[in-house]
Amino acid sequence: MNSNNKSTETYYESxxxxxxxxxxxxxxxxxxxxxxxxxxxxxxxxxxxxxxxxRLPVIWEHFQECTCCxxxxxxxxxxxxxxxxxxxxxLDYTLTLMAASGHQAEAAKHKxxxxxxxxxxxxxxxxxxxxDDGNYCCIAGRSAKDILLEAAEGAKAIIAWGSCASSxxxxxxxxxxxxxxxxxxxxxxxxxxxVPGCPPIGEVMAGIIVHVVTFGRxxxxxxxxxxxxxxxxxxxDSCYRRPYFDAGLFAETFDDQNAKxxxxxxKVGCKGPLTYNSCGTIKxxxxxxxxxxxxxxxxxxxxxxxxxFGPFYERATNIPGVEGEGIADDVGKVAAGVLAGGIAxxxxxxxxxxxxxxxRRITRGKENEKNIES
Amino acid sequence: xETKNFKRVMVWELPVRIFHWVNVLALLVLIxxxxxIADPPALMSSQEATNLHYFGYVRFIHFVAAYVFFFVMxxxxxxxxxxxxFSSWRAFxxxxxxxxxxxxxxxxIDIMLQNEKVEDVTKISIGHNSVAKLxxxxxxxxxxxxxxxxxxxxxxxxxxxxxKMFDWVVPFFGGDYLVRTIHHVCMxxxxxxxxxxxxxxxxxDWLEGRGEVSSMFAGYKFVRGERLRDEDKxxxxxxx
Ligand code: SF4
Ligand code: SF4
Numbered sequence: 001m002n003s004n005n006k007s008t009e010t011y012y013e014s015x016x017x018x019x020x021x022x023x024x025x026x027x028x029x030x031x032x033x034x035x036x037x038x039x040x041x042x043x044x045x046x047x048x049x050x051x052x053x054x055r056l057p058v059i060w061e062h063f064q065e066c067t068c069c070x071x072x073x074x075x076x077x078x079x080x081x082x083x084x085x086x087x088x089x090x091l092d093y094t095l096t097l098m099a100a101s102g103h104q105a106e107a108a109k110h111k112x113x114x115x116x117x118x119x120x121x122x123x124x125x126x127x128x129x130x131x132d133d134g135n136y137c138c139i140a141g142r143s144a145k146d147i148l149l150e151a152a153e154g155a156k157a158i159i160a161w162g163s164c165a166s167s168x169x170x171x172x173x174x175x176x177x178x179x180x181x182x183x184x185x186x187x188x189x190x191x192x193x194x195v196p197g198c199p200p201i202g203e204v205m206a207g208i209i210v211h212v213v214t215f216g217r218x219x220x221x222x223x224x225x226x227x228x229x230x231x232x233x234x235x236x237d238s239c240y241r242r243p244y245f246d247a248g249l250f251a252e253t254f255d256d257q258n259a260k261x262x263x264x265x266x267k268v269g270c271k272g273p274l275t276y277n278s279c280g281t282i283k284x285x286x287x288x289x290x291x292x293x294x295x296x297x298x299x300x301x302x303x304x305x306x307x308x309f310g311p312f313y314e315r316a317t318n319i320p321g322v323e324g325e326g327i328a329d330d331v332g333k334v335a336a337g338v339l340a341g342g343i344a345x346x347x348x349x350x351x352x353x354x355x356x357x358x359x360r361r362i363t364r365g366k367e368n369e370k371n372i373e374s
Numbered sequence: 375x376e377t378k379n380f381k382r383v384m385v386w387e388l389p390v391r392i393f394h395w396v397n398v399l400a401l402l403v404l405i406x407x408x409x410x411i412a413d414p415p416a417l418m419s420s421q422e423a424t425n426l427h428y429f430g431y432v433r434f435i436h437f438v439a440a441y442v443f444f445f446v447m448x449x450x451x452x453x454x455x456x457x458x459x460f461s462s463w464r465a466f467x468x469x470x471x472x473x474x475x476x477x478x479x480x481x482x483i484d485i486m487l488q489n490e491k492v493e494d495v496t497k498i499s500i501g502h503n504s505v506a507k508l509x510x511x512x513x514x515x516x517x518x519x520x521x522x523x524x525x526x527x528x529x530x531x532x533x534x535x536x537x538k539m540f541d542w543v544v545p546f547f548g549g550d551y552l553v554r555t556i557h558h559v560c561m562x563x564x565x566x567x568x569x570x571x572x573x574x575x576x577x578x579d580w581l582e583g584r585g586e587v588s589s590m591f592a593g594y595k596f597v598r599g600e601r602l603r604d605e606d607k608x609x610x611x612x613x614x
Contacts, residue, residue, distance in 0.1 A: 223545035234530065234550075248417045248429035267414065274550035300551070309551040315413055328555075329412075332562040339566055343573045346487075353487040354581055361583055 011213065012051040025050070035207045035282060036219070037229040049214035056213055057112050057120035059151055060094035063144040064137050064171050064180055065126030068199040069162040070094070075285065076202025106140055113154050121212065122155035122190075124148065124183050127164045127171060131179030148186060157191045157218055158183060159208065166194035166225075167304040174308055184225065191218055194225040196277075198301035203282050204230045224304075226276070235298050236272035238280030241265065259295065269313040270297030277302040379599035380584070385501055386593045390461045393450040394590055400443040401564055407436040408561055440524050447517060460501030466511060468504075477504035484577070495598050506574070509567065516563055523557040 009017075015025050029047040030040075038046070062070075093109040112120060126144075129136035134143030152158060160183040163169035172180035184192045195208060208227055211219040219227040236242065244250070244264035251259035251268055264270070272280075275298050279290040291298055297313070300306040310316060316329075351358075386394075410432050419426065454463045467473070479497040482488045485505070502510065525536075526543025527550060547553045579586035584596045 223542065224548075232530075237531070243423040246430035247421075247423040247426035248414060248432070249419065249423055249426065250414060250416070252416055267416075274554065303551060304548045305551060309555075328559045328562060332565070335562070336565060336569065339569055343569065347573070347577070349487050350577060350581065353489065357489065358581065365583075 009055060010050070010052060011055050014055065015050075032203075032207055032210045035203045036211055046210065046214050050210075053213055053216075056209075057116040058123060058209075059109060059112060059120055059155075060123040060125065061147060061151055062094070062139075063124065063126030063128050063148070063164075064178070065162065065164045067125070069125045069164075069205070072199035072202045073161075073205045074202070076206050102140075109151075113151065117154040119156055120154065121157055121159060121209075122151050123159045123161055124165045125161045127168050127180040127182055128186055129171075129178035130181050130186075131177070136178040145186065148183070152187045152190055155190055157193065157212070158187060159193045159195060160184065161195050161205065162200055163196045163198045163301060163304075163306075166196045169198060170307045172307075192225055193218055193221065193227060196226065196231075196302040196304070200302070201230075201278055201282050201284060204278060230278045230282075231276045231302070233276065233278075233280075234273060235275045235277050235279050235292070236270075238278075239272050239292055240280065241292060254295070265292060265295075265297040267315055268297055269299075269311060269315060271300035271303070271306070271312075272298040275300040275303050275306075380596035381599050381602050382594045383500065383597045383602075384458070384593050385460050385589055385595045387453075387458055387461065388593070389449060389453045390457065391590060391593060393446050393453070396442060396446045397450075400439045400446065401568070403435060403439040404443060405561060405564065407432050407439065408558075411436060412558060437528065440521075440528070443517075444521055444525075447521070465501055466507050468508070468511075473504050473507075477508075480505045484574075495601055500595060500597055500601075509571070513564075513567055516560055519560050520557065520564075523553050523560070526553050527557065 012025065015028075016022070026043075026047060029050060030043045033040070033043045033046045060070075093105065093112060098105060098108075126137075128134070128144045128148055130145060134145040137144040139147060160166040164171065164180075165183050168176075168180050168182045171178060172182075182194075184194065193208060195205060197204070204227075207229065208219060211227075211229075219229060222228050222231060224231075236245070239245075241262065241264045244262070245266055249258065249263045250266050251263045253259065254268055259265075259268075266273070270292065272292060279292070279298070283290045283293070299312045300309070303309075411429075414429060414432075417428065453461055454466075459465060476497060476499050480499075480503045483490065484503075522540060522543055525540035526547075529537045529539075529541040529543070532538060544550055544553055547556075575586055575590075578584075579588075585594060589595045
């Protein structure tokens with residue numbers, strides 16, 4: 001992992017030292033600026049920032065997670081992302097990728113935290129189990145909650161990677177046995193960027209880090225604390241199958257002709273219309289494809305609670321705990337039937353109970369009819 | 375036998391009637407298109423998507439009807455302050471003795487179908503009865519939920535400030551999932567309401583012959599002559 005003098009290096013210096021050419025570097029700057037949604041005139045600013053800023057100290061904690069966020073990150077499009085930002089330079093502490101281990105690793109982390117108090121970025125991957133005193137997730141003999149509180153103390157900002165850290169993900173599915181808790185519910189006094197997705201797209205992750213480096217501040221966040229550049233639109237609104245949706249052409253099952261023709265996957269449970277993410281534009285694995293392009297509906301992996309909201313392969317969504325919409329229609333139909341029956345019974349009862357009153361009125365009306373003069 | 379003497383009274387002014395019928399239309403369209411959007415029928419077509427836009431139109435009609443539903447609701451809200459005694463907020467104010475006197479009367483006579491020995495005309499409502507009023511208050515809040523969840527889901531697709539005003543909704547509920555489930559479940563209550571409402575209107579018209587049905591077309595109901603103070607003065611009727 002890094003030695004101490006590295007914290008005085010700029011990103012550019014490190015990149016060159018790693019054997020990349022200036023051309024590679026400029027390509028990286030242009031590419032990441034594009035993903036961040038910046039104008040092309042801003043590329044110079046990005047490059048300039050990477051040339052002149054000292055690298056940001058980053059501590060990357062792993063709690064209740066599957067490491068798919070790290071996996072996604074190191075598979076992001078450009079080699080510089082994996083090589084430089086993550087692997088060789090930026091990370092002062094990350095269990096999964098660092099060479100040091102045991103006491104050495106913990107010592108390195110504490111050193112970074114002390115030397116860069118108030119300066120370092122804390123990245124968190126995974127949720128924190130609060131149940132049973134936090135015993136469900138212990139690292140180096142300490143509970144995840146302990147470690148998080150300590151690391152958050154001196155952090156400049158926190159990035160909550162993935163659905164685990166930003167909303168709890170599957171381990172917090174009902175009944176949430178470990179009481180898995182997302183970061184923003186534990187840390188209240190630090191700016192937190194939530195980067196949901198299971199995992200988030202690698203380019204999105206790199207884009208966020210570069211944004212912080214380039215501009216020295218957090219990217220613009222939406223009301224849920226997600227970077228607007230990547231989470232402002234639904235997958236549905238950038239989906240290439242959208243014309244089929246608007247035409248009303250849907251795959252009815254996964255093996256019908258419609259599915260083969262690439263029709264919209266709405267009726268086989270695609271949650272793209274409910275999901276805010278960049279899959280339709282940035283795609284996955286170097287832009288090769290994304291789930292919908294491969295014929296599988298979006299499961300809404302970047303949405304809070306997607307694990308509890310019901311079937312992946314049906315249109316309906318459920319309210320967690322209660323069977324929601326699908327059942328709502330069944331209950332609704334039955335209730336409407338019962339109601340109609342009740343109305344019929346009431347009508348008959350009314351005709352019987354009020355018969356005298358009605359009869360009186362009819363008689364009077366008929367009499368009046370006979371007495372019409374002009 | 376003597377026929378009771380009835381006077382014609384303007385109960386539902388034009389804005390109320392416009393609200394009622396436009397609302398009916400908007401709701402019908404919203405419910406039908408809503409069902410289609412929730413579970414679109416399989417379309418047998420060999421046309422290319424380029425030449426088809428049927429589902430887009432269904433959604434478009436849903437959104438247009440939603441705007442109509444919303445604006446006509448605003449009109450009715452305005453009329454709550456400008457309208458006559460039957461449509462004013464005063465009529466809906468439940469913290470009055472009269473309100474509950476009528477409520478129990480309706481429960482007994484019209485819901486439990488009891489018969490009165492001696493008729494007391496002052497217990498009979500001229501405008502809405504209290505049970506109906508309570509149901510309209512409930513429906514109003516349900517409509518507010520529909521507007522909030524509906525525009526909340528729509529806000530993201532719009533550039534206009536009006537739907538944008540609802541862009542807090544989805545973050546508030548934590549995502550689209552819950553918002554659209556609420557939107558869908560609440561829709562059913564409009565169906566239930568409409569069933570009971572239509573039945574009870576027919577029931578009252580059939581039993582009482584005071585013009586319950588036609589009042590929503592022409593505005594008049596027929597009121598016992600003795601309840602009117604004077605030939606041409608109808609102002610002092612209690613807003614029941
Ligand atoms: S496949 Fe999914 S995201 Fe794409 S248009 Fe259909 S419903 Fe929308
Ligand atoms: S398409 Fe949907 S489920 Fe798949 S990665 Fe994107 S947001 Fe997640």
